[in-house]
Amino acid sequence: MKERVFNFNPGPATLPVSVLEAAKEEMINYHGEGMSILEMSHRSKTFEGILNDAAASIKKVMGFSDNYLVLFLQGGATAQFAAVPLNLAVKGKPALYINTGSWAKKAISEAKKLGIEYKVIASSESDNFSHIPKSYEIDPNASYLHITSNNTIFGTQWQAYPKSGNVPLIADMSSDFYCRRFDPNLFGLIYAGAQKNAGPAGVTIVIIRNDLLPRSPENIPTILNYNVFAKDNSLYNTPNCFGIYIVGLVMKWILDQGGIDKVEEVNKKKAKLLYDTMDTTDFYLPTVQKDSRSMMNITFRLPSEELENKFLAEAKEAQLVGLKGHRSVGGVRASLYNAMPLKGVEALVDFMKKFEKKSR
Numbered sequence: 605m606k607e608r609v610f611n612f613n614p615g616p617a618t619l620p621v622s623v624l625e626a627a628k629e630e631m632i633n634y635h636g637e638g639m640s641i642l643e644m645s646h647r648s649k650t651f652e653g654i655l656n657d658a659a660a661s662i663k664k665v666m667g668f669s670d671n672y673l674v675l676f677l678q679g680g681a682t683a684q685f686a687a688v689p690l691n692l693a694v695k696g697k698p699a700l701y702i703n704t705g706s707w708a709k710k711a712i713s714e715a716k717k718l719g720i721e722y723k724v725i726a727s728s729e730s731d732n733f734s735h736i737p738k739s740y741e742i743d744p745n746a747s748y749l750h751i752t753s754n755n756t757i758f759g760t761q762w763q764a765y766p767k768s769g770n771v772p773l774i775a776d777m778s779s780d781f782y783c784r785r786f787d788p789n790l791f792g793l794i795y796a797g798a799q800k801n802a803g804p805a806g807v808t809i810v811i812i813r814n815d816l817l818p819r820s821p822e823n824i825p826t827i828l829n830y831n832v833f834a835k836d837n838s839l840y841n842t843p844n845c846f847g848i849y850i851v852g853l854v855m856k857w858i859l860d861q862g863g864i865d866k867v868e869e870v871n872k873k874k875a876k877l878l879y880d881t882m883d884t885t886d887f888y889l890p891t892v893q894k895d896s897r898s899m900m901n902i903t904f905r906l907p908s909e910e911l912e913n914k915f916l917a918e919a920k921e922a923q924l925v926g927l928k929g930h931r932s933v934g935g936v937r938a939s940l941y942n943a944m945p946l947k948g949v950e951a952l953v954d955f956m957k958k959f960e961k962k963s964r
């Protein structure tokens with residue numbers, strides 16, 4: 605059988621091998637229950653224990669207080685683009701958005717469709733989203749401020765989050781969820797599709813500050829109502845049981861690594877290694893400005909599209925897969941999520957140096 609490769613896919617993405625092994629070990633007969641989690645009632649004590657443990661681990665890793673609640677929802681981050689305005693937009697108080705690329709635009713277009721009052725207070729679109737906007741004004745009367753903490757496609761990442769005062773800060777953290785330490789108290793709500801940095805596809809993590817729950821109007825679709833899912837401990841309907849279980853294992857894996865600071869330390873090392881390699885040559889051209897560089901999705905171009913295609917094909921042969929840029933922008937993208945070992949980035953950098961040498 606083919607060996608496991610270094611998987612730089614943007615999502616679904618690489619997971620820690622130890623998580624996969626634990627899941628395999630427990631697959632057929634979970635802890636002597638005589639069945640797998642895939643077959644178990646979501647109303648069973650065992651499953652509710654798994655869900656509660658996963659939620660508790662999410663809070664523990666980043667130090668979220670009991671002012672916050674973890675929800676496990678479905679529909680991906682895309683469902684949250686609609687859920688956020690449906691639940692949290694307040695009449696007479698505009699919803700604020702910062703446009704840093706494709707995902708932010710999709711979030712904005714849902715707000716628009718729903719007919720809520722909204723304002724895009726900053727955008728880097730005129731610079732092809734090569735940086736995170738630095739100047740914007742936050743209306744203190746706003747319902748919320750929505751940002752995309754990491755742009756998976758363009759390779760930009762907020763280095764310091766906006767200070768939004770009493771305006772709840774909402775972040776789509778799908779592609780950099782728990783890649784580094786942040787102050788949980790800054791946020792009103794965080795959401796992330798799990799399939800990039802936290803688990804498998806099909807489960808969305810939402811962390812919401814309790815005081816925002818009463819905002820959810822009763823007349824919105826139940827499946828998108830935060831307050832309904834909060835009251836039912838994410839068990840209003842059948843959740844993605846297996847996905848929640850894997851997210852729990854990934855959180856335990858972070859704790860086993862020594863916690864979020866250790867994971868961040870390795871992530872910084874990985875990103876630095878790759879950016880340093882590009883900064884010492886004009887063969888690999890980073891597509892984003894230095895002050896907005898993402899640690900998670902690192903995007904770059906080669907001197908020609910022909911060379912890019914050759915690079916991607918030869919990388920694949922060298923067991924370095926998933927490096928093709930998003931279809932909307934082209935180029936190369938290396939996604940260095942938490943589970944990508946330093947060794948994988950060392951192998952990539954080694955390959956890049958050799959490829960450059962023989963292509964010049």
Ligand SMILES: *Cc1c(COP(=O)(O)O)cnc(C)c1O
Nearest residue numbers: 680681682707756776778779797
């Ligand atoms: C992938 C991604 C999404 C879309 O997530 P789905 O789970 O596929 O809906 C949204 N936002 C960001 C930042 C992403 O990276």
